[in-house]
Amino acid sequence: MAKRDPMTPDLFTDYTPPEVALGFGDRVARGGDLASRISRAIGRALKDCGKDRETVAADMSARLGTPVSASVLDAYASEAKQTHNITVERFAAPIHATGQRQLMGFLGAEFDLAVVPSKYETVIQLALLNDHMAGVADYKKLLEARIKGAK
Template sequence: MSEELGYPVSEATLDAYASEAKESHKISLERFIALIMATECHDLLGFVAGFFDHVVVPERYGSLIELHLIEEHEREVQRRKQAIEAKWKAGR
C-alpha cells in the first residue's frame, strides 16, 4: 500500500483497519483502493457494491451484460406492443 500511495502505511495502521474492535479507525477510499491494488483482492470491490444491491464483474463481461439488458428491453417493448394492438383490435 505504501508503494501505491507514495507514503508509508504502518503495519499497526493496517492491523487497526482489520480490527473489529477499533471502530474509530476507518480506512479512506484512497487507502481502500491501494489495499485492493496491493492485495489484488478484487472481491473487496463487491463489499462496497453490496451496500447498493449491486455486484462487480470483470469489464470483459460488460458487452454481454449490455446485450442481455437490450434483449430484455426488446422483449418488454414487444409485450407492450402486443398489449396495445390487442386493446386497439378489441375497441374497433
C-alpha cells in the first residue's frame, strides 16, 4: 500500500461538510417550555458571539432606537426570569448584534422548518422540481400501464 501524502487531504476522513441549516440543534432545543428554550437560545448566542453583553446591548439599542441594558440581556437569557419574555422585534436585534443567525434556525425549528442561507434557495428549488418531475414520470407510467391493460 502506498504511503499517504500528509499534505493532501483525504476526501473521506479529512472533510466535514458545513452545516447548511441554521440552528443550535439539541444544544438548546430540548426540554422546558418555549420561554425556557428561547432563554437558552439567547444565552447560547450571547456566549458564542465573542462580544461582551454591554457591547451587544449597545448594538441592540442602536438597532432598536431604544435603550437595552446588559441586565435586560441577562434577563432574556435567564430561564428563571419569567417576567422578561422577549418580543419578536427585540428577538431580531440580538441576531444582528451578535451575528448568531442560529437564532433564526432555532425559531424555524419550532415549526419543523429548516432555515438555510438564501444562496441555497435555487438548489432547493431544483431538487423540488426534480422530485416533481419524477412523480409525473411515475404517474405517466401508471397511466400507460392502465391503457395497455385495458386493451
